[in-house]
Amino acid sequence: MNHLSDQELMKIVQAGDYAPASEIYDRYSGRIYNFAFRFLKNAEAAEDATQEVFVRMIKYASQFQGDAKLSTWLFSITANWCRDYLRKSDNKAKEAEDVLLSLPASSEYSPERDLERRESELRVKRALGALTAEQREAILLSRYQGLSYAEIALIAGCSEGAVKTRVFRAMETLKKALTADVGGGGRWLNATR
Template sequence: MGHSKAFHPSYDKEGIKELQSNPALAIEKIMDMYGDEIKRLVFAYLKNAADTDDVTQEVFVTIYQKLNTFQGNSTLKSWIYSIAINKCKDYLRSWHARNKRLREKLITSSHTQKKEEITPEELTLQKDHSSELLQTVMNLPIKYREVIILFYFKDLSTKEISEVLNMNEATVRTRLNRGRLKLKDSLSAEKGGVNHG
């Protein structure tokens, strides 16, 4: 599989029309650009390699089917991420429906918190993709895990995340803050250190 890391064009309206005129070629280009990225994103939700392959395949089938409905109101990347995340959530919902009750109702915080100077935890998140850190992120509840992954590992802004997850920006910030605190606690617990806040 080709790693076209630097090749992430932002398609303008013309570029989108060109893609839509030839869906078979478009899906090849999209898979080449985003295939690995989407697979990693799906794995972050499902935490299971076999299910990841199935759902990733479904994501690209859906992109192929819906490509002509994309109107360019968001970036192509945000649109693709939305499809991938919705597929993951559908899958998790159907799989867990029998066993789990929905306890995941977050009371949206109406007050937004300003992003202060970068903290050492944030720096670690941005620079360190080590398996230990990733494992700790993967153990977070999904509502925190998804925003942490999208913000730090996928470099999406809080505005893009709010579009992708279809929630308001204040909720995204609240979840990011809470997720960071949970991550900090887990990391200091693992290291046996005392958390001085």
């Protein structure tokens, strides 16, 4: 099964045989889950999102066009699910959940390094949290999923120009949040001479 391309696996699914479901899940679940987790800032919701995305993939397999990238299609489903989730007002309160609690313990690091990493993570998490949902979606897909603006535009349902603006605005906000020398923030020690 792992010899087959995404398109070939999807053809089998489209023919009504779900044998490739497990393989497709293995290929994309990590990316989907991480995207949803960072977008929603809630592990439980990210689990629901991941499961639901793959169920929808099976359910709507016939809508998948063979010439499209499966990743783009899956991220479209994911982004839709996440937007719906955030739209429900009672879910917004859950955003406050501290993502650091659900991070796996990394045994390779010394406690000090771990602490320092966690601080850095916290800072990045806070900075991402300060973005609008649209900006966050765009920056997550660009920075962490390596998607092109054209792909992001497809997923977000907007123009490439809009993606460009969202990423730019997001970067402006993140830059301020991450490079400012205020309590908890980092500072550059490079000599200016």
